[in-house]
Amino acid sequence: MAAETHAAHAVDLAPVVILLGSAVLAVPLFKKIGFGSVLGYLAAGLVIGPFGFRVFTEPSAILHVAELGVVMFLFIVGLEMQPSRLWSMRKEIFGLGLAQVGICILLLSWVGVALGYPAQTSLIAGTGFVLTSTAIVMQMLQERGDLAKPRGQKMVSILLFEDLAIVPLLALVAFLAPGGGEVTISERLIGVAIGLGCILGLVLAGRYLLNPIFRVLAAARAREVMTAASLLLVLGAAWWMQLGGLSTAMGAFLAGVLLSESSYRHELEADIEPFRGVLLGLLFLAVGMSLDLNVVVANWQVIAISVVAFTLLKAAGVYGVARLFRAGHREAIERTVLMTQGGEFAFVLYAAALAVGLIDPEGSAMLTAIIIVSMLMTPLFVLIHDRLMPEVEVDASGVETPHDARGTALLIGFGRFGQVVSQPLLARGYTITLIDNDPDMIRAAADFGFKVWYGDGARLDILHA
Missing domain, CATH: 1.20.1530.20 (Na+/H+ antiporter like fold)
Structure with a gap:
């Protein structure tokens, strides 16, 4: 009796599993054969929809x-x-x-x-x-x-x-x-x-x-x-x-x-x-x-x-x-x-x-x-x-790259140590992207003309952003 009552009130996870599973199967397959992820999603929806296996009506x-x-x-x-x-x-x-x-x-x-x-x-x-x-x-x-x-x-x-x-x-x-x-x-x-x-x-x-x-x-x-x-x-x-x-x-x-x-x-x-x-x-x-x-x-x-x-x-x-x-x-x-x-x-x-x-x-x-x-x-x-019409590849043979090319530095944390590290980079002409997770430090740095972004530097998604 208790088992029946529990089953009656349990969440039906089958549609959610099928929905996610169809995407997980179809999207990599369609990208593999060169059709792209969008067509994979659309095809998966057609298969599990009202005119396919009728999982969703x-x-x-x-x-x-x-x-x-x-x-x-x-x-x-x-x-x-x-x-x-x-x-x-x-x-x-x-x-x-x-x-x-x-x-x-x-x-x-x-x-x-x-x-x-x-x-x-x-x-x-x-x-x-x-x-x-x-x-x-x-x-x-x-x-x-x-x-x-x-x-x-x-x-x-x-x-x-x-x-x-x-x-x-x-x-x-x-x-x-x-x-x-x-x-x-x-x-x-x-x-x-x-x-x-x-x-x-x-x-x-x-x-x-x-x-x-x-x-x-x-x-x-x-x-x-x-x-x-x-x-x-x-x-x-x-x-x-x-x-x-x-x-x-x-x-x-x-x-x-x-x-x-x-x-x-x-x-x-x-x-x-x-x-x-x-x-x-x-x-x-x-x-x-x-x-x-x-x-x-x-x-x-x-x-x-x-x-x-x-x-x-x-x-x-x-x-x-x-x-x-x-x-x-x-x-x-x-x-x-x-x-x-x-x-x-x-x-x-x-x-x-x-x-x-x-x-x-x-x-x-x-x-x-x-x-x-x-x-x-x-x-x-x-x-x-x-x-x-494939992408045209630029022929770089015989082209000399600039000798004084410089990249952009990413500095995570703008406390005392970060401020010390930033000085020689700025003195050598580098542009620096600053990240810190302390709002007080961000406001204090802004008073001195530094633009510091809020974020956790240990998170890969923040670094990608």
Whole structure:
């Protein structure tokens, strides 16, 4: 009797074990054969989902949780974007990003019209495909080592603009809905004011509250509390922006930017990184599970034509804008290959359109299938691109390296001994990165003009960060 009672209240671990096991098996296998980790996650999700072994029958529940991976990823990206650096990228974000989104919307909106669908439905369908998958592109850039390179930063700028664009696009869905035009201008202005107020509140909190709070937490020397505070910061910023009707990912990114020059930046990045990786993998698994094979089979001709048309037209738009902004042919081709798929924000846009009656349930399922198929194709496109256009190796024969080249020193601990060691390094012209886990020492060093980062030098993840 007791055993039965215990079994009734025990947590069913089988789905969790299968979920993790499928990823552990599929991802290394797909990377081994050159398909990349993203396609491995998607394939594993398809196998264990409703149209495979039916271990999971409601992937939407997993998808809602896993979308936090994108939120945490953008927080980490924000940590790398100091305000001065972000300001220097304003032309790429609002120039390159606006040009690509605008031109691609104009091109893709005609696909639905050509297939006989109403203009409003066609506009929403095409616009959803324009929004590139932040998760896939970021993962690909990170795996290829291009995230910090100029070509990678341009793609990040476009993704950031697309994240900002989801707000007016959702407003467009509400306006196009039956009766949506009846919303008054004053109501729209109130919505805009609420959104701007949320942004201002987050900026003020980041500027005046976060550093003192983390200083108190660091003094407690409880690592688990710092980890909990890091999660609270990311999720709290996302929730706050959601209250204002804005993107959760935008809130996380803004929080990261506000802390990009904080002494606690590396500690925060190291604490969030494991959660980011697991949740992004879970997101790809859920996307693979969400592919409704019944809809694909019943409407395979329309879906096939739409995927091909959307992909080709978006590729033309991405390549054309890249060349217009003076990117080389190789860079434009690489950007085209990485950014021709639809993304996870399309699911948000289509769900909103379904809720207000702009598209019906079958149409929503077809559009979702089109986006998922395009996401599945991206790793294959990248594989073909890398085979046909391998990275050009620079011939360094006969080139002499500089005689006075110097590296950067990493100094862990800035107590009395660390201060003594730093003096001859500085005198010889070395630039030093300083790490210490004593908040009082960090503040004291700042008074003398030293920038010391907070972090535990014994942690490998801190050193990587």
